[in-house]
Amino acid sequence: MPLFAGPQKLKTLQVGGQKVKEGWLWSGSAWQKVYASVPPFSFVEEFNTAYPDSLGPAWTFISGTKGRVVSGHAVLATTGTTGKVTSWHRPTGIVAPQDDVVVKFRMTAPTPYGAATDNETVIALRCTDDASINDGVWIVLMGGKSRIFTMIGGTQAARGTEGTYPLDVDLEFRAIGRTYSLVRTDTNAVLTSWTDSGSATLVDAAHRAFKVALTGNYPFLQKQYNSPAIDRIECILPGASDRSLKRN
DSSP, rough: OOOEEEEOOOOOOOEEEEEEEEEEESSSSSEEEEOOOOOEEEEOOOOOOOOOSSSSSEEEEESSEEEEETEEEEEOOOOSSOEEEEEEETTTTTTTTTEEEEEEEEEEOTTTTTOOSOOOEEEEEEEOOOOSSSEEEEEEEETTTEEEEETTEEEEEEEEEEEESSSEEEEEEEEEETTEEEEEETTTEEEEEEOOOOOSOOOOOOOOEEEEEEEEEETTSOOOOEEEEEEEEEOOOTOOOOOOOOOO
C-alpha cells in the first residue's frame, strides 16, 4: 500500500534511523494498514537482439517448438510443421516477491510472418517457477479477441467474458487479490476481467512466476502464420514504474 507526502509516493519510510516495513493506523474500531514497503522488483525484455532459436538468454524454454527473436519481436520458430504448434517459455528465475503482480506487454503483427487469426499468444500468471503449465491464470489473445482462462491441476476453464485487445498499445494483465483483468494503459479501459469468488486459483508463495506461450503453423508451400508477436514485456508490482532489471 503506497503512502504519499503531497503528490509524491514514498518509497521508504524511516523512524529514528530505522526503516519502517509497515505502518498501521487505529480507525477507532480496528487497526488499518496504511503503509507497506516492498523490495524493488522488475523484469523488462525489449527483444532488441535477434536470436534464431530462442527468446534470448533471459528465457528458459519449457516445451513445444522453440521461439525466436526476429525484427525486434518474439515469435514462434517453426520449420516444416503442417499443424499448429505451441512454444512455452518463462523468464529464468523471475519470481515476484508478493502475490499481487502485473505483466505489462505490447502485441504487434508477427513480422515477417503472416498474422494468424486462429493462433493465440498466452501470458500466464500465478505459475510455479518450473517447467509445469498445470496451474496458472492465463490471458489468451487471438485474432483481436481476449479471454481469461484458468489452468488448475491441468484442467483448463474459460472465465469471465470475451473481450478485445489492440496491437501496438501497452496492455497490463493484472492479478490483484483474486481479481484478474486485462487493461489498456493509454485509456485505462478494462478489456476483460474475472473475479475468482470461489477461490479456485492458487494464490501463494509457490505461484508467483509468469510464463508465455506462442503458437503458429507452417502450412506446406504457404507462408508461416503466427500468433500475435510480443514486442516487449515486463513484470512489475502494482503501481510500480521503476525498471531495475533489463535483459535482451
